[in-house]
Amino acid sequence: MxxxxxxxxxxxxxxxxxxxxxxxxxxxxxxxxxxxxxxxxxxxxxxxxxxxxxxxxxxxxxxxxxxxxxxxxxxxxxxxxxxxxxxxxxxxxxxxxxxxxxxxxxxxxxxxxxxxxxxxxxxxxxxxxxxxxxxxxxxxxxxxxxxxxxxxxxxxxxxxxxxxxxxxxxxxxxxxxxxxxxxxxxxxxxxxxxxxxxxxxxxxxxxxxxxxxxxxTGACPGLCADAPFPDVKAVRIVDAVTIRHPEFLFTRDWESMDSVPHAGTVIAYDGDTPVTTPCDDCVLVMPAPERYRLPGMTAVRLGRREHGDGASA
Ligand SMILES: [Zn+2]
Missing domain, CATH: 3.40.630.10 (Zn peptidases)
Structure with missing residues (x-):
């Protein structure tokens, strides 16, 4: 640490x-x-x-x-x-x-x-x-x-x-x-x-x-010695899961940017309500650790990969 x-x-x-x-x-x-x-x-x-x-x-x-x-x-x-x-x-x-x-x-x-x-x-x-x-x-x-x-x-x-x-x-x-x-x-x-x-x-x-x-931005040209990443990858958020119930449990220990192959997969339970993925190859962005899973807070955001031309995958 x-x-x-x-x-x-x-x-x-x-x-x-x-x-x-x-x-x-x-x-x-x-x-x-x-x-x-x-x-x-x-x-x-x-x-x-x-x-x-x-x-x-x-x-x-x-x-x-x-x-x-x-x-x-x-x-x-x-x-x-x-x-x-x-x-x-x-x-x-x-x-x-x-x-x-x-x-x-x-x-x-x-x-x-x-x-x-x-x-x-x-x-x-x-x-x-x-x-x-x-x-x-x-x-x-x-x-x-x-x-x-x-x-x-x-x-x-x-x-x-x-x-x-x-x-x-x-x-x-x-x-x-x-x-x-x-x-x-x-x-x-x-x-x-x-x-x-x-x-x-x-x-x-x-x-x-x-x-x-x-x-x-042109404020300090040449200040950065590192080149930018040649292939920036974008994920478009299609759903933000806001917690409704005091008991919110993920089905497993998801890590940020993990993806789930099939739409409709249960990834969590908000009380008794299942939380499912809205699309195939769904990306889980920053799932909240347990201490931050309280009603009104965002449990996880769900995204779809996007290609450089702006069209959704
Ligand atoms: Zn912050």
């Missing part, structure tokens, strides 16, 4: 009055690009990648570059002996980004931070949101459901696997906030699940995805 965390307290002040948000202007025309870490407080790979860019003094040669840490309150409570406990303080910060929730009366630690950061994200043209996963599996780029999001992710070429999805019924993700989730909007976001939370490979992927993003 890799549980080392970077010290981000030197970055508390920020550059423009917003804590833990650093913005650098090149003085030349170009987009505002942002790499964000710690939407979830225990997803330490992104914190390492963003801290490294700050430590190295990376600056844009075109446009504007921002480097941000989101749920710093949850991260500040990170405990090596209980690393899962600090995903959030009050609620999932990646489910609060719909306008009605942001404008509404509800209060939480995460909503307060989201409301504080909202005007900042409104100015971002290209966003890379760095995450990691509950379970082992290959790194995944979550590119949203728009054609523009998929094109953008393919242009980055890292990671190798893309997931085309509209998000969760439990609330909007940052990657879908404002223009990022709208078809035809030129603003784009990619959420990268860099690997299992507590493996060093996730940190390596977070560095690689960050540098590739800065290279491909």
């Amino acid at each position: 890799f549980l080392d965390t970077p010290d981000i307290t030197p970055y508390r002040a920020g550059t423009d009055g917003l804590a833990y948000v650093h913005t650098f202007h090149s003085g030349r025309p170009g987009p505002h690009v942002c790499i964000n870490a710690l939407t979830h407080g225990n997803e330490i790979c992104g914190a390492w990648a963003v801290a490294a860019l700050l430590d190295e003094g990376v600056r844009p040669t075109a446009g504007t570059l921002s480097l941000s840490f989101a749920n710093v309150e949850a991260f500040s409570r990170f405990d090596r002996n209980n690393p899962e406990a600090t995903r959030w303080v009050d609620e999932d910060m990646n489910r609060v980004w719909d306008e009605a929730t942001l404008d509404g009366p509800r209060q939480s630690q995460e909503l307060a931070r989201a409301r504080e950061m909202r005007a900042f994200f409104d100015t971002v043209d290209f966003l890379l949101d760095l995450h990691s996963m509950h379970t082992p599996g290959p790194a995944l780029g979550l590119c949203g459901a728009t054609a523009g999001g998929l094109d953008f992710a393919r242009r980055l070429g890292v990671p190798e696997y893309l997931v085309i999805d509209a998000g969760h019924s439990a609330g909007k993700r940052l990657r879908d906030y404002a223009g990022f989730g709208d078809e035809g909007n030129p603003r784009q976001a990619l959420l990268v699940e860099c690997g299992f939370h507590f493996e060093h490979a996730a940190v390596v992927m977070a560095h690689r995805a960050s540098r590739r993003f800065l290279d491909a």
Whole structure:
């Protein structure tokens, strides 16, 4: 288990009055690009990648570059002996980004931070949101459901696997906030699940995805030494299984990106209700471990492979 965390307290002040948000202007025309870490407080790979860019003094040669840490309150409570406990303080910060929730009366630690950061994200043209996963599996780029999001992710070429999805019924993700989730909007976001939370490979992927993003968006051309993956594979989500019953059991220990050959195969029971695969060669994306299987949460997302021309397999 890799549980080392970077010290981000030197970055508390920020550059423009917003804590833990650093913005650098090149003085030349170009987009505002942002790499964000710690939407979830225990997803330490992104914190390492963003801290490294700050430590190295990376600056844009075109446009504007921002480097941000989101749920710093949850991260500040990170405990090596209980690393899962600090995903959030009050609620999932990646489910609060719909306008009605942001404008509404509800209060939480995460909503307060989201409301504080909202005007900042409104100015971002290209966003890379760095995450990691509950379970082992290959790194995944979550590119949203728009054609523009998929094109953008393919242009980055890292990671190798893309997931085309509209998000969760439990609330909007940052990657879908404002223009990022709208078809035809030129603003784009990619959420990268860099690997299992507590493996060093996730940190390596977070560095690689960050540098590739800065290279491909034109903010820092040549920063990434690694070539993009030549054959990025995409899976389109056709169903998100939201848990209804306190007892939700998978029929076996599925791993992320496992596939099931036949449509109609039972993969889980939600109480007494069987959960079946909706298509042949169905891909199981990030099945939730037992501790995260609670009513209202997403148990697993189910996908269909998609070829480069955009046609479903
Ligand atoms: Zn996350």
